């Protein structure tokens with residue numbers, strides 16, 4: 356009896372999988388892809404996070420720059436690294452919704468800018484865009500400098516050692532920076548890496564990444580019974596508790612300041628200096644037609660900045676430091692540029708204008724993000740049938756933008772594994788489609804923080820380079836791991852020597 360029941364269930368599952376498969380294949384049949392197994396689809400192709408990018412890239416070589424994958428019972432994934440299709444997709448004002456995997460972020464970020472949909476996204480994108488105006492970003496330059504100085508000090512203990520993994524140092528520094536710029540608070544991440552808030556950010560990022568790659572924890576009903584669900588509940592209390600209390604106290608401060616400074620211009624302190632505004636201040640001060648943002652909406656956006664704005668930047672800075680160590684000629688050129696700006700002064704803070712002048716360093720950062728894009732793939736959901744190239748992409752298909760594969764296309768970037776910042780001279784960039792290089796995505800849902808990130812990365816890299824020479828650790832090999840953000844499973848090791856400028 357039980358056997359008969361099991362067989363019937365099995366037959367029902369196989370039949371419904373096949374029905375769904377043929378429904379999609381009617382439209383997607385023209386795209387190639389690895390042969391799926393009933394029920395599993397192509398899931399068995401994927402294992403560890405350290406294999407994922409290699410497998411996706413191998414698939415690209417075998418099946419082309421638009422190929423499809425079936426993951427269990429989910430609607431199909433079309434993996435795209437074709438410039439023409441990306442132009443169509445990212446330029447579209449209709450295909451703006453993120454894929455279902457982004458729901459793993461909801462408990463922490465709610466529907467902040469990264470995860471929100473339709474009208475809410477449109478409204479909040481409009482509100483938040485001025486927060487990234489260059490005049491606002493300019494005020495953060497001394498924040499970058501302050502925390503960069505602490506980073507340089509912390510690294511001092513590693514000088515002369517055989518090897519140091521720079522990633523943990525850089526990530527704590529960028530956490531300090533994002534807290535100071537988004538909320539105006541000091542979490543002292545570099546001085547107290549055991550702080551509850553810092554621990555919770557790290558733990559939450561791990562939990563989200565684990566869910567994304569777990570066959571079981573992907574399902575809410577199974578996830579609720581896992582240990583990670585309990586842990587997530589605990590860390591969320593700390594994360595939301597912290598942001599809520601910062602929002603509350605900042606609101607009270609603003610009321611107090613307004614009362615005390617009735618006779619002062621609103622953006623100046625009592626000795627006439629311009630006051631630095633954090634992203635939180637801008638959100639709190641937003642009103643339109645007498646309506647302001649609710650505390651819950653503000654918290655979602657601040658939490659989103661905390662998530663999107665720290666690990667992305669720190670991974671890129673750490674990969675750049677590693678790349679400098681591997682490519683001494685590139686390092687020499689970058690240091691020459693810095694010497695032309697600062698002479699032999701190691702300490703003078705960079706001004707906003709000087710950061711703009713670091714053209715070669717910018718080319719190095721771009722080349723770093725080509726080979727090591729912090730977000731190696733991201734995805735959109737098709738919420739109604741769309742037409743592309745004379746065919747239909749059916750509703751519910753996930754369109755995955757495979758930036759890592761796109762950036763390794765030998766047609767666009769000959770000898771793609773070679774680290775060569777010269778690929779980003781003005782002339783070379785002008786000769787390429789803007790959709791051939793997408794570390795920050797493109798179109799209406801591109802990265803709102805890219806200018807902020809570029810300034811922060813330049814500031815930190817310039818600081819480290821002015822103080823230390825970076826040497827290769829010959830026996831160290833990075834092993835790329837596609838977690839929510841691209842990392843190296845073996846760390847990012849370099850050797851540090853004091854620099855004589």
Ligand code: HEM
Pocket residue numbers: 453468469470480659660663664665667668671724728729730733734793794795796799800801802803804805807808
């Ligand atoms: C090297 C650093 C960074 C990289 C490579 C990066 C990359 C990206 C990418 C690829 C997306 C699109 C994601 C998607 O479509 O799912 C994105 C979106 C976003 N990024 Fe960044 N990012 C970086 C730094 C930052 C910083 C510093 C902030 C904030 C201070 C930030 C805030 C955001 C937000 C809010 C979105 C969502 C935008 C929207 O959907 O309208 N990012 N980022």
